[in-house]
Amino acid sequence: MRIVFMGTPDFAVPVLEAVAEAGHTVVGVVTQPDKPKGRGGAVLMTPVKEKALKLGIPVYQPVKVREPEFVEILRGLGADVFVVAAFGQILPKTVLSLPRLGCVNVHSSLLPRYRGAAPIQWAVIDGEKETGVTTMMMDEGLDTGDMLEQAVIPIEAGETGGSLHDKLSALGAKLIVSTLAKLENGTAVRTPQTDEGTCYAKMLKKSMGDIDWTMDAEAIERLVRGLDPWPGTYTGWNGRTLKIRKTRVVPEEYDGVCGQVVLTDKDRLYVKCGRGTLALTELQPEGRKRMAVDAFLRGYPVETGTVFVRGRGEE
Numbered sequence: 001m002r003i004v005f006m007g008t009p010d011f012a013v014p015v016l017e018a019v020a021e022a023g024h025t026v027v028g029v030v031t032q033p034d035k036p037k038g039r040g041g042a043v044l045m046t047p048v049k050e051k052a053l054k055l056g057i058p059v060y061q062p063v064k065v066r067e068p069e070f071v072e073i074l075r076g077l078g079a080d081v082f083v084v085a086a087f088g089q090i091l092p093k094t095v096l097s098l099p100r101l102g103c104v105n106v107h108s109s110l111l112p113r114y115r116g117a118a119p120i121q122w123a124v125i126d127g128e129k130e131t132g133v134t135t136m137m138m139d140e141g142l143d144t145g146d147m148l149e150q151a152v153i154p155i156e157a158g159e160t161g162g163s164l165h166d167k168l169s170a171l172g173a174k175l176i177v178s179t180l181a182k183l184e185n186g187t188a189v190r191t192p193q194t195d196e197g198t199c200y201a202k203m204l205k206k207s208m209g210d211i212d213w214t215m216d217a218e219a220i221e222r223l224v225r226g227l228d229p230w231p232g233t234y235t236g237w238n239g240r241t242l243k244i245r246k247t248r249v250v251p252e253e254y255d256g257v258c259g260q261v262v263l264t265d266k267d268r269l270y271v272k273c274g275r276g277t278l279a280l281t282e283l284q285p286e287g288r289k290r291m292a293v294d295a296f297l298r299g300y301p302v303e304t305g306t307v308f309v310r311g312r313g314e315e
Contacts, residue, residue, distance in 0.1 A: 001080040001184055004099070005057075006030040006065075007048045011169045012085035015106050016051055018173035019083055024180065026057050027077045032088045033061045066092045074098055081183060083176060084138060093140055101183050103138040106172040108165075109201070110134060110150055112193040115143035116201035120168060121161040124226035126199070127218075130154050131164070133172040135179040137190060146190035148182070151175045160228040209233040210310055213259030217249045217276030235259070235308040242308070245290045246282035253277060259308040267294035269302060 003024045005016050008031045020026050029052035034043050045053075052059045062070040071094050082103040084091070096103050109119035111134040116122075123131040132152040139145040151171050155164065182188035209231050211220060224233045224247050233244045254262035256272045263270040269280045284290040285300060 001025070001101075001180065002027050002078060003180075004028050004030060004074065004077055004079040004082045005048075005052075005085075006082060006087040006091075007085040008032040008046045008088045009086050010047045011108065011165060011172075012048050012087075012106075013051045014169050014173035015083070015085040015176055016048060016055075018177050019180070020055055020057070022177045022180065026052075026055070027079055028058045028060055028074075030060045030062070030065065030074075030087070033063055065089050065095060071095060071098070081180070082138075083180070085172065085176075091138060096138055096140065104148065104176070104179060104183070105136050105138045105143070105145070106176050107134045107136060107143055108168045108172065110152065111136060111143060111147055112195065112198045114199050114201040117203040119201040120165050121204060121226045122199065122201040123155060124159055124161055124164060125222050127222055128155055131168070133168055133175050135172075135175055136193075144193055146192050148179050148188050148190065149175055158225070160225045162229045204231055206231040211235045211244060211308070212310065213271065213308060214274040217273040217278040220273060220278055221247050221249050236311050237306070237308055240286050241311075242286075243284035243290070244280060245284055246280075248279045248281055250277040250279050256305075257307060261302055261304055261306040261308070264297070264302050264304050264306075266297060269293050269297065271308060 001024050003019060003026050005019060005026050007016060016029065029048060031046045031048045034045050036042060037044050049059050060073065074095060075098055079099045081099045081101040084103055085106040091103060109123060110132045114122055130152055132150055134150045135148040137145040137148065153167060153171060179188065209227050211233055224244055227233050234241050235244060250270055254272050254277055256262050258272060258274055260272045261269060262272045262277065271278050271280060281293050282290055283293060283296045
C-alpha cells in the first residue's frame with residue numbers, strides 16, 4: 001500500500017521502520033518542525049526525520065498540518081492510508097478524510113483506559129498491572145476512534161516510564177504490520193470504544209516531580225519510576241534540589257514528620273511518608289551524576305532528623 005507516515009519522537013521510529021520493512025511504499029513522512037535544544041541552542045532533527053532521511057523517504061514538516069496548502073500536498077501523495085504514531089498535532093477532518101482506507105493511530109495504551117498525551121507514564125504511576133498498544137481508526141475526538149487490534153504486556157516490578165516506553169514502541173511496530181495487512185485484505189474488525197473506565201493521561205510537567213512526602217510510600221515509589229527518565233522526581237534539601245532516581249518501599253513504620261529522614265547510615269537513607277517508609281537507593285545532587293545511595297552519603301552526609309521539603313528548600 002501507499003502510506004503517509006506521521007510521527008515525531010523516538011517512540012515512532014520502530015513503527016516507521018516496521019511499515020517500510022513490511023514492503024509498503026512510504027510516500028512521505030510528516031513530522032514536527034526541527035527545534036533548538038540544549039544550552040547551545042543547536043537545531044536538531046526529530047528522531048523520525050533522521051530515520052526517514054536514512055530510508056530515503058521525503059520529509060514534510062508543516063507548522064500546522066491543517067493549513068490548506070499542506071492539505072493539498074497530502075492529497076497529491078495519493079496515500080491509501082495514513083499511519084500516525086506520536087505525531088504531536090491533532091488531525092482535522094480535512095486530513096482524516098484524505099486516504100481511502102482512513103488514518104490508523106498506534107496508541108501506547110489499552111484503549112479506552114488511557115487517552116491523552118502520556119499513557120505510558122500514567123500506567124506506571126497509577127500502579128496498573130498490565131498495559132499494551134492499540135491500533136485504532138482515527139476520528140476527530142481524542143483517542144476515541146474505533147479500535148482495530150490490541151497487544152498486551154505486563155508491567156514488571158521496577159518498570160520505569162523509560163523501559164516501558166521502549167517495550168511498547170517495539171510492540172507497536174509489530175502490531176501495525178498486522179493491522180495494515182488486515183486493512184489491505186479487508187479482514188480488519190472495527191470495535192467502537194466505550195467511555196467506561198477511561199482515564200485522561202495528561203501531559204507531563206516538571207512540577208509533577210516535586211515529591212509530596214505526605215503521599216503513601218508506594219505511590220511515591222511509582223511516581224519515581226513513572227517519571228523516569230523525564231521529567232524526573234526531586235525534593236528540596238538544604239536550599240538545593242536533590243533528584244530522586246530510585247527508591248524502594250520499606251515495610252517498617254517510623255515516628256516523625258512526613259519527609260523526615262528516620263534512618264541513615266553508610267548505605268541506608270530512609271524517609272517517612274504519609275503512610276509507610278521509602279528507602280532512597282539512587283540519588284543525583286545538583287550538577288552531579290546519578291549515584292547509588294552509599295556513594296552519595298560518602299560525599300553528602302545526611303543526619304537523621306533532616307526533613308526534605310517541597311521544591312528548592314521551600315515549603
